[in-house]
Amino acid sequence: MRADRGFAGDGEQFLELLNRGSDLFAAGELAQAREALEAAVALRPKDPKANSLLGLCYFKLDELDKAAEIYTALVHDNPLDVTLHVNLGLVELKRGRPAAAIRALEVAVNLAPDHRRAHNYLGLAYYENGEIERAREAFLKAGAHAMVEKMEAALRERSEGKEWENGAADPDVEAVPSLSELCESLRLYWPRGAPFAVEAAGVALDFASGIYTRLDGLIVARGNATFEPVRKRYRGELTASSFGTGPRQVFHARGGGQLIIAAQLAPSEPPRLFTPVRLVEDFYVVESCLFAFEERLDFENGRVAGPRSGLDLHLVRLRGEGHALLVTPRSIRTEAIYGNETVRLPMEGLVGWTGPITPRLLEGPAGAWVELTGEGSVLLLA
Template identity: 35%
Template structure:
């Protein structure tokens, strides 16, 4: 349960008042379908109270609607870590994974949700959808039955029997190709903080909704179950106080997989082998574009190149268009050196021309795209994967007496950077009076006026020495937490 600081005679502090104002305004904008503007208010609320669950939940929803699935995943992963027995948060995280086609992760979250709450019908429904997408029609049918979705259960039975279904309207784009999704406006039957914050609204350019009978295949009946927020109060603080006393909202997510019936329709009579002509559009890789030049996430990275992009080609799957690649040397004291930036397949290259790169990460790593804005950063060389040509860089080292020198890259200028991480990015504040020491295994880099020093951590007798970096000054240590 979120807590609120009070001052004097039960009055909220200015910080809390500002938090409530931004939280409430962001929620209103989400309800009105303006996720882009809501994002700025909710990010400010998150800055003021980064541990507040409602703030993180709504910010995650805004990121989801804007197609920023990696940021949404980070917030929901953190919420699940803080609330591991909350089935609704597990369902939300599972749907984020579904949007990025991370089926195994999605199914794990849905299965955990059904274990925690066996009567959670939506969790059973989404697990059924994920299993059907993976071709496990028998298991999918069982979960559709538990969800009360008889139409979809019947489809699974017919798929198992090898029956071909009537082909519906033209196949909609796969999940990873859907544009940024606007929120649907609130209707008379929805509360201010209720189902209008669903993560699954139909994109604006999608075909018209199906007929009532077909629509039931993909949705549950709307319900006013526990967990909806009340929006009747007009006073910001009062509205939040009332909301704080209620359970966490269960988000409505009825249409997470609109293309599933088309995939089921591709089953030929007497066989579970799909027709290639119908399968290939559904499994197309999600490529970057001029309006969305970086698509980074769990296990995949796509970049739209127009001009120049500095990137590694490790994990290259394919590239389209006309691109040329030139090895990029390290820069020392503002000048190009004779040293290559990286070795072998991990060498940094300058990609020029126009086209799209498709790359994959190793199972133990994931990609994260960030915008530097006006702030520079120091990043360990091994974590830097790609960056726009507008970003200036310089290579350097942190000398060490206890281990090999630490290779770093100083990045500055307005532009986007892609990191290849061994876990979820987190930060720890560094203050003058409180230096921060981070084991080298977790350190990604730092931001701010920070001075690094390589040190040894205490170890038991006979153990190999552990290397860490002590950061002093003012700024933030950037850390990668392994996904467990």
């Protein structure tokens, strides 16, 4: 009981500090607002609202290094949040780091192509970085006609051989959004209806009834779906083996909704590539390359024994008409096999195949290889 009261007390204290900080910030009492918000963040270090407001407070106080640190952490934890990327870009612009601002703002406009403020800041960042043509394009998308004319004048002078002096751009052309504007814009820009909507920052899985999917990289789940771990199927029978383990477990999501999945799992890792496919024939896919598929597709797990113990190829056969989502570390290409031809490739480069193809594992010059014989199309890593 004492612990429960302690948790309740911490929660009440956090909300009191957050509300006090918000009120002080709105009143322009920035130093006092910073103290209250720092205390709130100390109680809940990962709370996005408290951190975002504290970041704005640091920005207003010209404590830009602290603001950058906060927004860098926020975009790591919330990679599909457009406004956080915009604010990080603005902070980096004010710090005099246009290249870093460009990185943040390019993510923002990829997530929200119609975000005029993001395009405006991106134009300023390109301008500061000496990329006049790209700045012009960004200002055009932002509807900043005066800046478009300025960029066109700069381009004309360059074409005439005149030296263009890149005067300092003012990132305060548009004000930092207020807290109410920030809250209003805190939404994810993803289409609804398509089974898999892929963007640079991740993928949205939209399902009306049910879907089989992994959840590693999950940002948010909309709707009231339930999630049940899936077991492998061999020859039509369920087994005791899990379909995936740990964070890569496959779940059966039922009830309808939308899942937002991030492409990048950690800052030190490159982003994953998602590839949606529409199936009308049997498809054999390497288990680790299959991220999700519609429940109207039948599935069966399989294994090709390797040349030595522990070196097996785990596959999934999808049958029926529907959509599947592949996940790979790099782009996919295809190779055709004709007339009972045989091809070989390193096992780690195989994604899957269609058609009557027989696989076999063997020892290659540097590790295990896959030998494929038959006729069909092979998907492999580029």
